[in-house]
Amino acid sequence: DTEVTQTPKHLVMGMTNKKSLKCEQHMGHRAMYWYKQKAKKPPELMFVYSYEKLSINESVPSRFSPECPNSSLLNLHLHALQPEDSALYLCASSPNILAGVDTQYFGPGTRLTVL
Amino acid sequence: TQLLEQSPQFLSIQEGENLTVYCNSSSVFSSLQWYRQEPGEGPVLLVTVVTGGEVKKLKRLTFQFGDARKDSSLHITAAQPGDTGLYLCAGGPVNDYKLSFGAGTTVTVRA
Numbered sequence: 001d002t003e004v005t006q007t008p009k010h011l012v013m014g015m016t017n018k019k020s021l022k023c024e025q026h027m028g029h030r031a032m033y034w035y036k037q038k039a040k041k042p043p044e045l046m047f048v049y050s051y052e053k054l055s056i057n058e059s060v061p062s063r064f065s066p067e068c069p070n071s072s073l074l075n076l077h078l079h080a081l082q083p084e085d086s087a088l089y090l091c092a093s094s095p096n097i098l099a100g101v102d103t104q105y106f107g108p109g110t111r112l113t114v115l
Numbered sequence: 116t117q118l119l120e121q122s123p124q125f126l127s128i129q130e131g132e133n134l135t136v137y138c139n140s141s142s143v144f145s146s147l148q149w150y151r152q153e154p155g156e157g158p159v160l161l162v163t164v165v166t167g168g169e170v171k172k173l174k175r176l177t178f179q180f181g182d183a184r185k186d187s188s189l190h191i192t193a194a195q196p197g198d199t200g201l202y203l204c205a206g207g208p209v210n211d212y213k214l215s216f217g218a219g220t221t222v223t224v225r226a
Contacts, residue, residue, distance in 0.1 A: 041218075042205075042216035042217065042218060042219055056212060056213075088155065088157075098207065098211075103160060106150070106158045106159070108156055109157040
């Protein structure tokens, strides 16, 4: 089973709202990722977790706050977002953190619209 | 500067025709992945190639990894409308955490 699940599928929020995106994998992978993707562009890396610890933050604004409650779950907390943050948010996982060695598996994404 | 140069950017062909997408770099990659993505969905892994010169086949799709592990190609034989989508190549440079993506190729197969 190479499935990564994400909820919700779609999310519409106002600029003053607080919401969370959720991601889950049961492949025993130790690395989990958040990406942001704009239409017809490749995904852009936001955060990397390795063994439940935040390893990489790609200079993401603090209105995005990641959390890894356990080895299977990854959350992305959203607060005071801007309309330009509207995008497809993708979660991915891989056995370990070395991109050159370990294939990343992506979830179906959450389509976020900020009004 | 994009680490992986993917071409062409757009490809529109008739059902039954063949197509090839290229992914090139000046860097050596430990492995390269090809993903296919439909609008509003996440990228779906098609293949991972790891050995220089490797050729992998997945039904009508053929993937090749260059001998020097700097380039890869995806060839689709007798394309069908179901092959329509955004094709992304992605690679992990040696000893790097970050997956580099090509800009993507939007393939449209007309019935």
